[in-house]
Amino acid sequence: MSALYSLLAVLALVAAGLEGGRTGAGRDALTLIVPYAAFTIFLAGFCVRVLRWAWAPVPFHIPTTCGQQKSLPWIRQAKVDNPSSKWGVLARMAAEILLFRSLFRNNRARMAEKRLILGESKFLWLGALAFHWALLLILLRHLRLFIQPVPAWVNGLERLDGFLQIGAPQLYISDVILLAALAYLLYRRFRDPAVRYISLFTDYFALFLLLAIAVSGVLMRYFVRVDVLSVKQFALSLAAFRPVDLRALSPLFLAHLLLVCTLAAYLPFSKLMHMGGIFLSPTRNLANDSRRKRHINPWNYPVKKHTYAEWEEEFHDKLVAAGIPLEDEDAGKAHTD
Amino acid sequence: MRDRIWIVAGLAVFVALITAPFWRARRDVGDLAKLPVLTLPANQTQCVAPVAYMRASHMKLLMAWRYQVVREDERKYVAFNGKVYQKNLTETCLGCHNKEQFCDRCHAYAGVPSPYCWSCHNQPQAGASAVSAAALQPQAQPAPGARRSPDRLLSRMSGWPVSPVPRRAQ
Amino acid sequence: MSAEQAILQRWIERTLKSYPDGMAGFLGEERDPFRNPVGHTLRENLTTLLQELMGTMDQKRVAPALDALVRMRAVQNFSPAEAVRFVFGLRQAVFEVSGAVPDSLATRIDELALMAFDQYMSCREQIFELRAKEIRRRAQYAAFEEGEEP
Amino acid sequence: MQEKLIQIEQEPPRGDWRDPxxxxxxxxxxxxxxxxxxxxxxxxxxxTWQPTDSNWKLPPDWKKIILAGMKERLKKYRSFRLFMDICVRCGACADKCQFYLGSADPKNMPVARAELMRSIYRRYFTLTGRIFGSLAGGRELTEDVIKEWYSYYYQCTECRRCSVYCPYGIDTAEITMMGRELLTLIGCNINWVMEPVANCYRTGNHLGIQPHGFKDSIDFAANEASEITGLKIEAPINRKGAEVLFVMPSADYFATPHYYTLLGYLMLFHQIGLDYTVSAYASEGGNFGFFASHELMKRLNAKIYDEAKRLGVKWILGGECGHMWRVLHQYMDTMNGPADFLEVPVSPFTGTVFENARSTKMVHICEFTADLIHHGKLKLDPSRNDHWRVTYHDSCNPARGMGLLEEPRYILHQVSRRFHEMPENTIREQTFCCGSGAGLGTDENLEVRLRGGFPRANAVRYVKQKHGVNLLTCICAIDKATLPTLLEYWVPGVEVGGVHELVGNALVMTGEKERTTDLRGEPLASAALPASGEMEAVHA
Structure with a gap:
């Protein structure tokens, strides 16, 4: 049900984008109000969310250790999976964020009959990694629309992405990968009963939304061409807070824009905040040095204890009978029995 | 507690990166509205297809031409208005347009540098002489009557009539 | 695929269906014996049982295979009937593949079912014994706590 | 007709998990x-109540208490707030939980276990949840939700295996701990946790053994060690001025097979001449408070530093125990430190400075012994352990909360000649839990434990069939208490022991009499096991 609802929600957005530009008021809303509002919500929401995490302290030092600790000098430490220094933590976080290290642990490639067997769980890692990197590349490529003159590195990325030189406009590999990865992630959510069991509206909604964005973008680039010059002019004018009404913006572009704005505005309220949260995860971003350095809990408070004095008083006679030394006895005498 | 400063710093970097286009755009605000100034051909008033189509999809036309010429030996192109052209980038296109003053300017603006057309084709020496320069401004939508394509969905999504992509010059 | 393989496939699928929806897929697909002990146990021992039912009914192979299956299902929140029902699943699997269940095989399946029931009971008894043992050990602690000698 | 009968299938209910x-x-x-x-x-x-009662006699304002408790904890624990927010439900954790693998109950997937809490968080603490309710994944807090929490937060051993595979490091142990803290606020605890906590608070150890009983046990062990070796082995109690305070889990001096490990410690300490004492007041290293709330953990843990200070020792040595070491390694210094009245631990025999324990001043016995062996301070005769074919079970907390992986292996390689690892994806940080940790090691839930322990037992069976393994060693008191039952059911013929039990067997002591039995009183292996070839079993 939640899958259906979220699909309907995304389709409604697509329809609103396609049809909304037919009237002047609608176009104003789509090209002016929505982008600014979405961007503001995104920035403010993102910051609030991260700051709220930041302001909750990390009372205890709880890294999950995934390798040998640093203990005796002759035992080889797993410096990345069980870091004891800042650099180790940096390496661990980098592996986590850039390569999805933990998901990869899932990934135990096996050689069987001289062939590499990749099971189901490996595809999750591959799909997730492919999706995120492709998305990043695509976002960076979009900078060509927001920056004038276009920086050389953005052009470089484009050239890299289109190095297959298929067709004109050139086919971007990232587009293909993004679509394939999204399709796989969606397929997996439907097909794997365990994942289906836990999937919520928001899980499907995010996937459908991203898929709709990707499809509309691909359509615009390869099939229903839009006038890139107008788009760029529009993007630059937005960035300069001097929006111009551009009649040449096509309905498809408006739909794409609306979907992207929805994603941006929705992000701070959703699980997509994992993009910021991963940096803060206390099981990953702490060095395993809790015995070497004292970790401070800002709200540490005194608790009720059963003190030694109370204990000795309660068991006094039994202690004496058993010959266990008491507090005020001479320490040396205690060890006689 | 001490990590707050790192988190806030990281967040600040993130916000700065995200908003960079805004700062940049505000700095160069004067130039932004300016689309590239193109040098239009002096001797022609009409391209091989409507301007709106050419702006968005000229590469598709070129690719179709290449295929038809190289694979099918089809060299004649009948335009939307009935005029007949040679399918020839160097002769037909560059006969009117100047690479540096026409193609490259938009390409640079849109961030599509140096398509691989230029690995084979050169600007002919006696290139078109530039007479009138005009800033490229958005064109009004073509009149509904101009629609030729039966493909209404595509034309609605793109906002202008699906162009006469030449399948076969006939 | 030979008929025997087809039968086995169906038998395994039927048995997997006794697990909750979310689980059956994983149990059926993940082949690593250590990541998926339940699925592995099912696959391996159902295979052995089928070979023996079709073959010589070697008790040295049948008993451990049946034990492994029943021992597992005896702790998995199944009712006694559900726990041993998988044996009858074979009858259905054979019927689906070959259209009829030979009398000799049917008899063997019935026999196997009875064995499974015995095995189930002995596992349950063992669980109760183990519990009783732990409780006894606890009672010893309690006695010790009161100050008596262990 | 026959057709019909056969076709009855158990289709599991395809419900929405959000209906508690x-x-x-x-x-x-x-x-x-x-x-x-x-x-x-x-x-x-x-x-007085039981979970099977329909009326749980919750306090009238229980809902307010729970929500206030959640609010407070969301402010106090970044882990809690973050883990409530960022899960993407990718499902990577699902098949990593031994309770899910063993029970096939989808609510035992770590992600689902956390969603039981997240749904409440979303409904009451997020904007979208308050507006959109169930569409945003929220649900109402009802008594049934509390019952669900009770059931599933007491079916999690806080072993952190899921956390290893989670791309964001979401640790279900953190969520389970919060769930149990909230349940504690309204009095929904299990006895197997609360009784040890109460005992420990009063007497100093989970079993409630009073000081004289404690002394009897220790003396008894010292006598037995003396008898085995023919030496006079003593174990000082509450002795002021010793260099080292030794803290172990109480099971070591009371339960078997833990007891043999205690014999091993005593013999080791005697042989090297360690100047140490044990304490009757802080006679428990384990900490069941950890399984109820952070506050209870602190209340129990405080005794160790207090006692070290009172006795005037220089540093503290800790015995073989799993969650004890999670607490000592990751919580003690923060909660009850700084231990500035102690000195940085230095091994008096090798001069090794335990830099990794510079602040906490507490060293793991395996670190200590491995250092001794490495410096050649111990004479070992591994043939005395030849009757054992040994494997090693990484206990969850030392593995995933500390990273103590190689030290015990180094020791085992030195004291035993027949050591075999279990398959790679079931050991070290990927180790399977015994299924009885975090206060679940009681008899009334034995079936849950047997299910949860099945993946571990499955790996043990593999090495038993392949290498003839007959002893599973571990460094956790709960493992030693519960794995024997587990293995008796799943893999009969494999015993459970501690690493220092094997050290005690192999240790050649100055002036000792010739040993004929091991610490268990079983004859040493001149009657050796059949060679490995004979034991080789057919295994696919």
Whole structure:
């Protein structure tokens, strides 16, 4: 049900984008109000969310250790999976964020009959990694629309992405990968009963939304061409807070824009905040040095204890009978029995 | 507690990166509205297809031409208005347009540098002489009557009539 | 695929269906014996049982295979009937593949079912014994706590 | 007709997990905490009840208490707030939980276990949840939700295996700990946790053994060690001025097979001449408070530093125990430190400075012994362990909360000649839990434990069939207490022992008499096991 609802929600957005530009008021809303509002919500929401995490302290030092600790000098430490220094933590976080290290642990490639067997769980890692990197590349490529003159590195990325030189406009590999990865992630959510069991509206909604964005973008680039010059002019004018009404913006572009704005505005309220949260995860971003350095809990408070004095008083006679030394006895005498 | 400063710093970097286009755009605000100034051909008033189509999809036309010429030996192109052209980038296109003053300017603006057309084709020496320069401004939508394509969905999504992509010059 | 393989496939699928929806897929697909002990146990021992039912009914192979299956299902929140029902699943699997269940095989399946029931009971008894043992050990602690000698 | 009968299938109910529904089965649930234990500890809502009752006698304002408790914890624990927010439900954790693998109950997937809490978080603490309710993944807090929490937060051993595979490091142990803290606020505890906590608070150890009983046990062990070796081995208690305070889990001096490990410690300490003492006041290293709330953990843990200070020792040595070391390694210094009255631990025999324990001043016995062996301070005769074919079970907390992986292996390689690892994806940080940790090691939920322990047992069976393994060593008191039952059911013929039991066997002591039996009183292996070839079993 939640899958259906979220699909309907995304389709409604697509329809609103396609049809909304037919009237002047609608176009104003789509090209002016929505982008600014979405961007503001995104920035403010993102910051609030991260700051709220930041302001909750990390009372205890709880890294999950995934390798040998640093203990005796002759035992080889797993410096990345069980870091004891800042650099180790940096390496661990980098592996986590850039390569999805933990998901990869899932990934135990096996050689069987001289062939590499990749099971189901490996595809999750591959799909997730492919999706995120492709998305990043695509976002960076979009900078060509927001920056004038276009920086050389953005052009470089484009050239890299289109190095297959298929067709004109050139086919971007990232587009293909993004679509394939999204399709796989969606397929997996439907097909794997365990994942289906836990999937919520928001899980499907995010996937459908991203898929709709990707499809509309691909359509615009390869099939229903839009006038890139107008788009760029529009993007630059937005960035300069001097929006111009551009009649040449096509309905498809408006739909794409609306979907992207929805994603941006929705992000701070959703699980997509994992993009910021991963940096803060206390099981990953702490060095395993809790015995070497004292970790401070800002709200540490005194608790009720059963003190030694109370204990000795309660068991006094039994202690004496058993010959266990008491507090005020001479320490040396205690060890006689 | 001490990590707050790192988190806030990281967040600040993130916000700065995200908003960079805004700062940049505000700095160069004067130039932004300016689309590239193109040098239009002096001797022609009409391209091989409507301007709106050419702006968005000229590469598709070129690719179709290449295929038809190289694979099918089809060299004649009948335009939307009935005029007949040679399918020839160097002769037909560059006969009117100047690479540096026409193609490259938009390409640079849109961030599509140096398509691989230029690995084979050169600007002919006696290139078109530039007479009138005009800033490229958005064109009004073509009149509904101009629609030729039966493909209404595509034309609605793109906002202008699906162009006469030449399948076969006939 | 030979008929025997087809039968086995169906038998395994039927048995997997006794697990909750979310689980059956994983149990059926993940082949690593250590990541998926339940699925592995099912696959391996159902295979052995089928070979023996079709073959010589070697008790040295049948008993451990049946034990492994029943021992597992005896702790998995199944009712006694559900726990041993998988044996009858074979009858259905054979019927689906070959259209009829030979009398000799049917008899063997019935026999196997009875064995499974015995095995189930002995596992349950063992669980109760183990519990009783732990409780006894606890009672010893309690006695010790009161100050008596262990 | 026959056709029809056969076709009856058990299709599991395809429900939405958000409709809370729990049935408590005898054999698969834990009994409630006795009122006297809660009263003694001053905890809320002591009463007589059982989870099978329809009325749980919750306090009238229980809902307010839970929501206020959640709010407070969201402010105090970044882990809690973050883990509530960022899960993407990718499902990577699902098949990593031994309870899910063993029970096939989808609510035992770590992600689902966390969603039981997240749905409440979303409904009451997020904007979208408050507006959109169930569409945003929220649900109402009802008594059934509390029952569900009770059932599933007491079916999690806080072993952190899921956390290893989570791309964001979401640690279900953190969520389970919060769930149990919230349940503690309204008096929904299990007795197997609260009784040890109350005992420990009063007497100093989980079993409630009083000082004289403690002394009897220790003396008994010292005598037995003396008898085995023919030496006079003593174990000082509450001795002021010793260099080292030794703290072990109470099971070591009371339960078997832990007891043999204690013999091993005593013999080791005697042989090297360690200047140490044990304490009757801080006679427990393990900490069941950890399984109820951070506050209870701190209340129990405080005794160790207090006692070290009172006795005037220089540093502290800790025995073989799993969650004890999670607490000592990751919580003790923060909660009850700084231990500035102690000195940085230095091994008096090798001069090794334990830099990694510079602040906490507490060293793991395996670190200590490995250092001794590495410096050639011990004479070992591994042939005395030849009757054992040994494997090693990484206990969850030392593995995933500390990273103590190689030290015990180094020791085992030195004291045993027949060591075989279990398959790679079931050991070290990927180790499977015994299924009985975090206060679940009781008899009333034996079936849950047997299911949860199945993946571990499955790996043990593999090495038993392949290498003839007959001893599973581990460094955790709960493992030693519960794995024997588990293995008796799943892999009969494999015993459970401690690493220092094997050290005690192999240790050649100055002036000792010739040993004919091991610490268990079983004859040494001149009657050796059949060679490995004969034991080789056919295994696919």
């Amino acid at each position: 529904h729990v049935e408590f089965h005898k054999g698969a649930m834990c009994y409630s905490a006795a009122a006297k234990n809660l009263t003694y500890l001053g905890l809320p809502n002591p009463r």
